[in-house]
Ligand SMILES: *[C@@H]1O[C@H](CO)[C@@H](O)[C@H](O)[C@H]1NC(C)=O
């Protein structure tokens with residue numbers, strides 16, 4: 303019997319994780335079925351086509367009047383800030399940092415956000431439908447859409463003024479794949495059977511062996527950018543539909559930012575939307591602890607790019623357009639503006655952040671400041687708000703540091719499904 307106990311001890315861990323797997327699988331499946339039923343119920347009443355008003359902003363009282371040209375007051379802005387923005391929030395691309403910028407900009411100008419209801423995304427990975435918008439009624443117009451969704455251009459357009467600025471962000475597909483594998487891998491059952499400690503390496507050794515395009519959550523592991531942008535992530539890179547997809551994205555989006563050049567991206571955003579530098583201030587949110595970020599060695603990186611060849615093509619296309627925009631802006635001017643933005647961010651960090659930098663999840667004191675963690679991990683870092691921030695900066699500091707879910711709650715979004723899921727994970731200690 304001693305032998306049996308030793309075996310049980312050894313296999314305990316495996317059993318535990320298998321049981322967790324079963325519980326998770328069952329829960330996910332029930333959730334999906336429930337959500338599917340809910341969404342198909344909602345779809346039954348198709349909405350009449352009511353044209354969207356030209357603009358729907360609660361215009362701020364102090365918005366600068368549009369100048370005539372005849373009376374250019376010195377120092378007066380030559381344009382007024384663009385407030386209608388569609389931000390296509392892609393996964394694992396620093397988009398949480400950008401969404402925090404948008405939340406603050408929206409609050410400053412008292413803009414109307416199209417939020418999802420009961421969770422923090424628009425029933426992702428299903429395609430976006432305007433019926434998923436909280437309190438939606440036909441003909442309703444919004445200023446900002448920025449939560450996770452699977453993009454559907456025609457459907458999104460029905461919520462927003464015609465001259466809305468469309469913006470999204472991409473990231474190097476090898477890095478993105480590594481990050482997505484880390485963050486979402488465990489939610490895709492096809493990874494459960496990958497043997498060994500280094501599942502990423504084993505998966506990339508022979509992806510066709512492990513990958514199942516029909517598998518639950520499989521899209522997280524192949525061409526995730528192309529998928530998020532509403533395209534087919536299973537295409538071969540040579541397929542003409544890939545080029546068509548890229549062209550459609552290029553036609554729709556006014557600015558495609560790059561996570562690797564986040565500050566430059568923000569300067570281009572400010573330039574395109576006539577914002578102020580103050581609007582761009584940020585702290586990096588939702589970042590992973592350095593020790594769990596594996597640097598992909600060249601061979602693995604090459605395999606990851608080959609596996610995500612469609613995203614790689616997409617990335618290269620928009621990398622080229624990005625640097626053309628930087629050239630048009632002026633390289634020297636860009637360098638100076640980035641320098642200024644970094645300086646002002648550092649000033650804010652010194653003002654707001656206890657210790658001046660991000661800390662591990664276990665060292666975050668306030669629950670309001672604790673970011674959502676991936677399954678089975680506590681790898682996402684967060685911040686402690688400095689204790690003695692002066693009154694003038696207290697509010698802005700808090701908002702700049704606040705993780706997405708808490709901020710959404712503060713803006714009136716009821717996240718019961720997301721929260722329920724969090725409680726379930728607490729109970730089974732995942
Ligand atoms: C601006 O132009 C409008 C008409 O285009 C005119 O009525 C108005 O007086 C002008 N305002 C100024 C300050 O020149």
Ligand SMILES: *[C@@H]1O[C@H](CO)[C@@H](O)[C@H](O)[C@H]1NC(C)=O
Nearest residue numbers: 474617618619621622625626
């Ligand atoms: C992006 O474009 C720049 C400028 O043309 C180039 O130097 C760089 O190698 C490109 N990167 C990728 C990943 O294509």
